[in-house]
Amino acid sequence: MSNKKKLYIETLGCAMNTRDTEHIIAELSSKDSYELCNEAKIADLIMINTCSVREKPVNKLFSEIGVFNKLKKDGAKIGICGCTASHLGDEIFKRAPSVSFVLGARNVSKVVEAVNTDKFLSVDIDYDESTYAFGEFRNSMNKAYVNISIGCDKQCTYCIVPHTRGDEISIPPELIIKEAKKAALSGAKEIFLLGQNVNNYGKRFSSKRDEKIDFSDLLNLISQIEEVERIRFTSPHPLHMDDKFLETFAKNPKVCKSMHMPLQSGSTHILEQMKRGYTKEWFLNRAMKLRELVPNVSISTDIIVAFPGESEKDFEDSMDVIEKVRFEQIFAFKYSARPLTKAAEFTNQIDSETGSARLKKLQDRQNEILDEIASQKSGQVLDVYFEELRNNGLVAGRSDNNALVQVEGNEELLGKTLKVKITNPRRLALYGEIVQ
Structure with missing residues (x-):
């Protein structure tokens, strides 16, 4: 029978949170006496890795704390980490006194200290973990998530991420290559690169570097690892989809031919209000060039409907992009005002009923497109x-x-x-x- 303490961790949100969870498990298993378990009621430590991109996951956090507080065994600790931890900080202690520690999304390397310090709080979004060597743990032996940057330099008016993950810093390429090679030698034939804006890679490192490197260069370096068969990544930013990037994507045989292009809105006017940095015409130009270079490419996207001030014409611009690009997947959401963001202060908010109607119209049409695409797959x-x-x-x-x-x-x-x-x-x- 194992003498190790039991860790239960619930992960909310994106692939970066999934990788952060893997880092947490690795740190606690290699530097403390914890092992993962599948039931919260037997755990000595319960952790929730949180998301704050939309309001729903934030509300779920406090509901989950209540549930875990009732079922946890005597002496078990509850810890909160991730993006909601970053932006709520010590307010979590006030709203949920049963919580033992709060650890921000930029402070994962401090998890061992957090677990062993009562009411530990660390939510510094300027803390630099870009060169920290985390322990080794992966949920899958076949696919490996690898972070290539932390933080985000964009100032999109709807997005809380820069306020929870801090400024963008690229992880040194030699560390990325080392991690990818180690994962590949352990059996992971697919490497999945993660960053808020992966194709902005190389703009800033913690220390000054002599050589210049961008995301296209990094893709080519990773593809030289013999054991790596496939490379995927998320998320690139449409603003940085220059010809070099698209041509590298098209020509490198190890780079999988699926591209996530977060549109957010098809209206140039709304894109300006969002501070996305590109126009409808630029997005369509890049998408059409991508389909020209890679005829079998699949393109996915994110779309926000009912952003403050969105008119019917603005919404129809989004519908127009859907018709022209024919995305293979869309993650569509009704605008949700987030704290610390500029758009939350806008006075021209759209009513919920209008937002719901627009979201339904968009999703219904997208489902029709998906059915049309699927019907062409038979026999392939x-x-x-x-x-x-x-x-x-x-x-x-x-x-x-x-x-x-x-x-x-x-x-x-x-x-x-x-x-x-x-x-x-x-x-x-x-x-x-x-x-x-």
Whole structure:
């Protein structure tokens, strides 16, 4: 029987939070006597890694604290980390006295100290972890998340992230290459690069560097690791999608042919109010060039409807971009005012009913487009990298252009790239059979 203490951690939000959780687990297992468990009621330490991009996850945090406080065993601690920890700070202690420590998104390396210090608080968004060597832990042996930068230099008027993760700093390329190589040698054939604006990589490091390097250069360096078969990344910024970046994406065979292009709005006027730095015409130009360079590329996006001041014409501009680009995936949300952001102070807020109607119209049309796209997939043969067991005897993987594909099988398929013939294409997943 293990003498180690039990850690239970719940992760809310983005892929960067997922990687932060892996770092937390690695630190507590290698530098303290914790091991991961699947039940909060048996844990000695319960942690919630929070998201604050929208209001709903913030509200969920305090609900979850209440639930965990009732079911936790005597003496167990509750700790809060992540973006909501960064922006609420010691207010969390006031609203939830049962919380033992609060650790901001930029302070993950302090987790061992936090766990062992009563009412520990560290939410410094200027703290620099870009060269910190975290311990090793990954949820998947087949795919490895690798951070390439921390923070964000953009000042989008709707976004709280710069206020919770601080200014953007790039992680030195030699550390990224070392981490990617180590993961690949451990069996991770797919490397997934993470940053708030990955294609702004190389603009600022903690210390002055002689050599210049950008994101395209980094992609080429990682592709030289023999054991790496696939490279994915999120999220690039449309503003930094220059020709060099698009051509590297198109020509490098190890770079998977799926691109997340966060539109946010199809209206140039609204984009100006959001301080996104590009126009509708620029976005369409980049998307069309991408489809020209890579005919089989899949393009996903984020869209906010009912941003303050959004007129019907502004909204129809977003619908127009959907028609022209025909995104393979859209993450669409009704605008949610966030604290510390400029847009929350705007006086021309859109009423909730109008926002809901616009969101439904956009999502309904997108579902029609997805059905049209799916209907064209029947009979296609795709190279699929399998990475996850699903219910009912199915195994899931992704094609090069990020289509979710499921086949009948077992764990023997995990970590393999196989050809799959699509027999039953659906809107959200393609079902098929292995032909090799």
